[in-house]
């Protein structure tokens with residue numbers, strides 16, 4: 288607050304690897320012509336999570352009410368400006384701002400005022416789009432309610448998470464049946480009704496669409512091209528979770544070929560249904576988290592009284608920061624050292640913070656990433672497959688990842704210095720919303736496919752700007768698209784992460800953008816494009832990237 292551009296930039300440099308919040312610019316300049324009276328607005332600097340998208344001097348309005356968003360949309364339409372809603376700006380893809388965006392663009396900061404929430408029914412919460420996921424989960428907990436899984440950070444907005452079809456990690460364990468009010472699919476699949484700012488033929492207006500109305504399907508995961516102001520979500524009874532961390536299972540066991548037996552990811556999914564694997568580059572043993580539903584506190588568990596119980600991962604230990612800094616300044620060959628240091632910090636940190644075996648209300652176990660964590664670039668895919676083939680996907684993917692890592696290293700190249708992250712969810716079964724006539728979110732990465740019932744979420748992380756990373760990502764993406772296709776699997780992109788790589792940059796592979804990604808959604812793609820366009824025919828809520836990308 289009150290930050291000048293100079294302090295913002297020097298602050299970023301000092302913070303080095305950390306995410307830096309935007310600052311206000313010293314010179315606010317002249318307001319856009321005819322700007323609606325009474326709506327706060329100023330010029331700000333926009334920076335996404337990794338700092339790979341930064342824009343100076345972007346007009347940012349701070350709507351106080353849904354009616355303010357309508358007034359802004361009418362103003363923008365009349366003046367030939369565009370609007371882009373934003374939440375916490377914690378993403379990577381060019382959905383908010385994109386290269387080539389016209390400067391006649393106003394960002395909408397949804398997080399300042401549009402944060403109200405209330406219980407609409409015992410199993411339904413009404414929440415405005417700018418509320419944070421942590422505030423929502425806290426409110427639900429106070430009302431005895433919760434989600435089956437959710438994204439790991441708390442500082443994501445509900446609107447931002449719905450726009451990209453956010454997820455955590457959960458499939459049914461052996462013998463488990465879905466609890467009413469929950470889903471193993473994305474957060475978008477819990478929507479009961481949605482209120483958005485749409486074109487009504489003459490002007491913009493607020494429209495509330497029930498999940499049972501065919502118009503809802505495109506809005507549920509809308510990539511931010513229609514502004515959501517409020518949703519009602521179905522919610523379940525809150526449960527207690529236990530989370531066990533393991534660092535003693537070798538990657539060779541976790542990712543063994545299907546049928547190998549022993550400590551495979553598949554075996555942990557059978558036991559508990561909820562896993563995350565974090566596998567630092569050039570190490571042999573991943574950090575495996577296994578969550579299970581545990582009504583009573585197990586004898587050996589430490590109670591988790593608050594979220595964010597892995598301080599060693601949220602506050603970068605000094606040796607890790609030092610090596611990461613050296614890598615950023617050009618010593619890329621230190622990637623194996625960084626991997627080993629991160630694994631060591633994890634092992635030591637789990638013990639020192641008594642975090643190996645945690646138990647508590649679901650929110651405290653499902654939120655575990657703070658904005659102070661290491662700032663990295665991820666690719667992101669959801670590989671849809673049959674539950675029985677999850678281990679096959681993991682075996683194939685990790686074998687190719689290792690092959691590429693070693694092949695690059697043999698040429699003295701170290702494009703990956705972060706971790707592989709793996710989670711598994713179900714798909715968006717629309718019956719979970721318990722609304723007659725409900726359809727799945729058309730553009731969710733886990734929108735159902737007739738052959739499949741599970742999704743393996745795969746991310747590979749590296750420090751922004753690491754040489755050869757884009758080439759590596761392009762090769763790995765080509766592998767995924769080719770191998771995970773046909774009747775055994777299907778590769779979809781994870782909207783919030785990075786994809787469509789060429790060796791020079793993400794979001795630039797024209798075949799991915801214009802053919803592969805649309806094809807991965809089948810007929811949903813054209814239908815969503817047409818319906819979203821009809822709700823905003825003048826493209827007021829679009830940007831240069833979505834203009835060319837979405838179907839018309």
Ligand SMILES: Cc1cc2nc3c(=O)[nH]c(=O)nc-3n(C[C@H](O)[C@H](O)[C@H](O)COP(=O)(O)OP(=O)(O)OC[C@H]3O[C@@H](n4cnc5c(N)ncnc54)[C@H](O)[C@@H]3O)c2cc1C
Pocket residue numbers: 336371372373374375376377378379382383397416417437438439440442443444445446447448450451452453454455510511512513514515516656660783
């Ligand atoms: C460290 C880190 C960890 C993450 N972990 C997970 C995870 O575990 N699971 C997961 O699913 N995702 C995860 N993400 C990705 C995150 O969920 C998405 O990037 C999400 O969109 C960010 O929310 P935001 O509020 O910051 O939205 P922004 O980044 O500000 O916006 C993202 C998109 O949402 C749109 N949008 C924002 N508000 C609205 C609105 N009211 N109406 C319509 N569109 C809107 C924007 O226009 C933009 O297109 C993670 C991100 C980070 C940085």
